[in-house]
Structure formats: C-alpha cells, structure tokens
Amino acid sequence: MSGNRTFTMIKPHAVLANQIGAITQMIEAGGFRIVAMKKTKLSASQAGKFYEVHKERPFYGELCEMMSDGPIIPMVLEKDNAVEDFRALIGSTDPAQAADGTIRKAFALSKSENAIHGSDSDENAAIESAFFFAVTDQY
Ligand code: GTP
Numbered sequence: 801m802s803g804n805r806t807f808t809m810i811k812p813h814a815v816l817a818n819q820i821g822a823i824t825q826m827i828e829a830g831g832f833r834i835v836a837m838k839k840t841k842l843s844a845s846q847a848g849k850f851y852e853v854h855k856e857r858p859f860y861g862e863l864c865e866m867m868s869d870g871p872i873i874p875m876v877l878e879k880d881n882a883v884e885d886f887r888a889l890i891g892s893t894d895p896a897q898a899a900d901g902t903i904r905k906a907f908a909l910s911k912s913e914n915a916i917h918g919s920d921s922d923e924n925a926a927i928e929s930a931f932f933f934a935v936t937d938q939y
C-alpha cells in the first residue's frame with residue numbers, strides 16, 4: 801500500500817515572485833495537510849547533494865545552480881496516496897505539457913524553472929524529508 805506522506809519544495813523563482821501563498825493554497829485545496837514547512841536556502845553543494853540522483857543528466861549543473869539561486873520552501877505533506885496524488889497536482893515537468901489546474905501549469909516558467917518539486921516514491925519522500933526536517937519537526 802502506498803504511503804500518506806510526500807515531500808515538496810517551492811523553487812526559488814516562485815518564492816521570489818511572491819507565489820508562496822497561491823501555491824500553498826492550491827496544495828491545501830488539493831486535500832494535503834502541511835505537516836512541516838520552512839523558508840531556507842540551499843548552497844550549490846547542498847543542491848548537488850539533494851539532486852545527486854540526476855548527476856549524470858546533462859542539466860544537472862543548471863539544476864543545481866537554479867535551486868541554489870534563492871530561497872526555497874521545503875514542506876512535508878500528508879494525504880492518502882500522497883506521492884502519486886501530489887505528482888498529479890503539480891503536473892508534467894515541462895509546463896507546456898502540464899494539464900490545466902496543475903501548479904506547474906499556473907506557475908512554471910520553463911522545464912527548468914517549473915515552480916515546485918514533488919517526490920517520486922515513498923522511499924525518496926522519506927529521504928528528502930529527512931534532508932530538511934527532523935522527525936520531531938513534523939506535526
Ligand atoms: P522534480 O519534482 O523537481 O523532481 O521534477 P520531475 O520529477 O518532474 O522531473 P525530474 O526529476 O526528471 O527532473 C528534476 C528537475 O530537473 C525538474 O523539476 C527540472 O527543474 C529539472 N529538469 C528536468 N528536465 C530538464 C531539462 O531537460 N532541462 C533543464 N534545464 N532542467 C530540467
């Protein structure tokens with residue numbers, strides 16, 4: 801059975817565009833409870849560590865630069881079937897292919913600056929949550 805938690809981050813361009821409120825409103829309206837949330841900033845090396853799974857991909861350098869370019873909002877979210885349902889709420893990686901009503905359709909600027917991250921498995925959701933939050937930070 802799939803788990804009830806996932807991990808997300810609002811990406812720097814969306815934070816700098818004052819879209820935190822609009823995006824968290826869509827997250828809550830989508831039935832997710834925000835379990836943990838903070839504003840922080842990744843160094844280039846922290847971004848490199850977070851996205852280590854992508855280190856062989858051609859866009860890895862650009863991705864790490866973009867993610868360390870400004871503040872981010874990491875969050876742990878709770879809902880039944882959280883990982884899959886949240887991927888549906890954020891939409892396709894490329895905003896040109898994101899469905900109407902998704903967060904990326906509304907706020908992504910490009911395939912790189914696509915507003916928000918969503919974990920792709922229960923296992924990665926747990927690893928990514930632990931990158932930013934202690935278990936005791938979660939309510
Ligand atoms: P995340 O939820 O952020 O993990 O996105 P995703 O699962 O939809 O995509 P993926 O894990 O394949 O890629 C991780 C991130 O790398 C994306 O969200 C983009 O920010 C960036 N990215 C993906 N593909 C490209 C690309 O072709 N070019 C560039 N510049 N960035 C990309």
Ligand code: MG
Nearest residue numbers: 917918919920
């Ligand atoms: Mg991904």
